Amino acid sequence: MFRFTTGEKAELYGAILQAFGAANERLETALGLDEVRARLRTVGWLDAIHDDDLQEALRKLREWQLLDVVQNHAENYRTAEEYERRNLQYSLTRRGEAALAGVEHALAVLASTGALQTAVLEAITDRLDELYVLLGDSASSDRRVFSTLQELEGHLEALLANTKAFNGELQRLLRAEGADLATFREVKAATVAYLQEFLVNLDQRGQTVASAVERVEGRGLNLLHERALRGAELPPLAGGDPAPAWLERRRARWEGLQAWFRPVDGARPRVEQLHDVARRAIVTLLQVLDRITESRRRSSSAVQDFRELARWFAAAPAEDDLHRLWSAAFGLGSARHAHLAHPDPELVPSSGSWAEAPPVEVSALLRTSGRTERFTRTGRVRDVGGIKAARAERARKERAELEAAWDVLGTDGPVRLSDFGALDHTVFERLLDLLGRALAVRPDGSGARRAVTSDGRVEVVLRPLPDPGAGRAVLRTPRGRLEGPDYLVDIRSPGRARESAGQEAP
Numbered sequence: 001m002f003r004f005t006t007g008e009k010a011e012l013y014g015a016i017l018q019a020f021g022a023a024n025e026r027l028e029t030a031l032g033l034d035e036v037r038a039r040l041r042t043v044g045w046l047d048a049i050h051d052d053d054l055q056e057a058l059r060k061l062r063e064w065q066l067l068d069v070v071q072n073h074a075e076n077y078r079t080a081e082e083y084e085r086r087n088l089q090y091s092l093t094r095r096g097e098a099a100l101a102g103v104e105h106a107l108a109v110l111a112s113t114g115a116l117q118t119a120v121l122e123a124i125t126d127r128l129d130e131l132y133v134l135l136g137d138s139a140s141s142d143r144r145v146f147s148t149l150q151e152l153e154g155h156l157e158a159l160l161a162n163t164k165a166f167n168g169e170l171q172r173l174l175r176a177e178g179a180d181l182a183t184f185r186e187v188k189a190a191t192v193a194y195l196q197e198f199l200v201n202l203d204q205r206g207q208t209v210a211s212a213v214e215r216v217e218g219r220g221l222n223l224l225h226e227r228a229l230r231g232a233e234l235p236p237l238a239g240g241d242p243a244p245a246w247l248e249r250r251r252a253r254w255e256g257l258q259a260w261f262r263p264v265d266g267a268r269p270r271v272e273q274l275h276d277v278a279r280r281a282i283v284t285l286l287q288v289l290d291r292i293t294e295s296r297r298r299s300s301s302a303v304q305d306f307r308e309l310a311r312w313f314a315a316a317p318a319e320d321d322l323h324r325l326w327s328a329a330f331g332l333g334s335a336r337h338a339h340l341a342h343p344d345p346e347l348v349p350s351s352g353s354w355a356e357a358p359p360v361e362v363s364a365l366l367r368t369s370g371r372t373e374r375f376t377r378t379g380r381v382r383d384v385g386g387i388k389a390a391r392a393e394r395a396r397k398e399r400a401e402l403e404a405a406w407d408v409l410g411t412d413g414p415v416r417l418s419d420f421g422a423l424d425h426t427v428f429e430r431l432l433d434l435l436g437r438a439l440a441v442r443p444d445g446s447g448a449r450r451a452v453t454s455d456g457r458v459e460v461v462l463r464p465l466p467d468p469g470a471g472r473a474v475l476r477t478p479r480g481r482l483e484g485p486d487y488l489v490d491i492r493s494p495g496r497a498r499e500s501a502g503q504e505a506p
Contacts, residue, residue: 001099003064012057015045017066017100020092030070030089033058058090066096118198120159121205124257127152128212135219135227145224146231153253156260163274192285195278202278206271210262225250323355405430406458406493414463414488418473425477432482434491438462461490 004013019039023031031039037054061067067090092100130148134140216224225247234242260270309329316322348357405427409420423431437451438460444450449462465486473486 001064001066001095002102004061004066004099005103009057009060012045012049012053013061014103015040015043016057016061017092017096017103018043019045020067020090020096021100021104024092024097030091032089036090061096062090065093066099067091068093118202118205120155120162121209123155124152124159125205125209125212127155128209128216131224132212132215132219135216135224142227142231143233144231146228149224149228149250152257153250156253156257159260160256167277192282195282195285199275199278202271202275206261206269206275209260209271210269213257213262221251221254401426402430406491409434409491410493411489411491414461414490416465416473417475417487417489418471420473420475422476425479428475428477428482431475434458434460435462435489457493459492461492463488463490 004010004017007013016036019036019042020031022043023029023035023039033051033054036058037049040049058067058069062069069088069090127148131145131152134145134148228250229243229247232246234246236242258264259267263269312325313322316325408423408427409431417435420431434451434453437453438449439462441449441451447464450459451462452459465488471486473484475482
């Protein structure tokens, strides 16, 4: 069946079959010699070909039972040459149609990429729900049942084909070697993200499809297939009734749907196995990514670096080379050592050479454990009495300043904001704090805004002027001036009054 794909004339044979396939799509079932030549150009065959070569190719395809030939007795021929060219009509046999479809399918598989698409699962659910509704309505069209069943099987085939293709690509990705590491790492990272997105709500979608399958089966699979068979309107065949074979294919497809989402034997649904495959692939890809990252990362440590540097010092040919190596490795040109200091560092100038500087005593503990030993007295407990007194004095001073500010700002009734005039800057900051608290509160029914300080000692009431155009308030401090809308301000100290009353009660 596929011998036309090999040999010197394989391209010509393939082009001829494609020409017949394109003619079948246009309902042209038979082609003559001139029509075959014309069709070859439409499928991309542009080379010149002699009639003898074309007839020989057609004869070989007929010999392989891919083409059939008949004589056209219905045509009127005016000359013997016209009879020779137009008498024979070629058409595809069933074997030729199968061979052409097989090659096209193989090329499509080679060019396609697999995918895991949750949209296919949702489409399967939609078709099952539609079948459930159609089977419950006796007045629904059998043709609609047939078309919906065909769409369902098409979505299932797409799910199977895409899953198999993607799984194959995934395995090849895990085995891929020799590719550019940067590109390879990006592809693996993108694949991990793709799998993680696919796994989101996969269990829920699988359960939804299983429930939809159960509902349709509750209506009756025999009823579904019988109505779909009536809607298919199969043509009669000379070899027998096509209905049994058609029904058998439908049952096989439904068993495949059950195996994926609702197995009748209690086995594990394949969609759950797909869940496990995706999770294992994510783990494997992440492990491969870690290995790639580790292989590109230099496995080194400070100990290994110093050992390698010691070997370089030991292999240096001269003392000048030792100095250059030291300068390149540490960049230390002064008399200061790496982290050890002289008893009195001020006596050793930093501009001097380390080779001329006096030696520094190195503790034996530093050579053995990497730590320096120090023998000092136990630290004395710090006396915090002075700190406490200073803090108390600062708190009393701040409280006194605050009391003085409240005394200045107390209004004993509503006054205009502009009446404050010039203020000390500290008092001005307290006033700004009160105004900010009041303006942050929503006004009540009368338009007044009320707020208190955090300690509850001072209350401010802010009201708009009866005449909004009466003027603007200007406040001055030693550091500048503030201009803004004028308000009626009432600043009280109910907390201070309660404290005073409590102190006088005894």
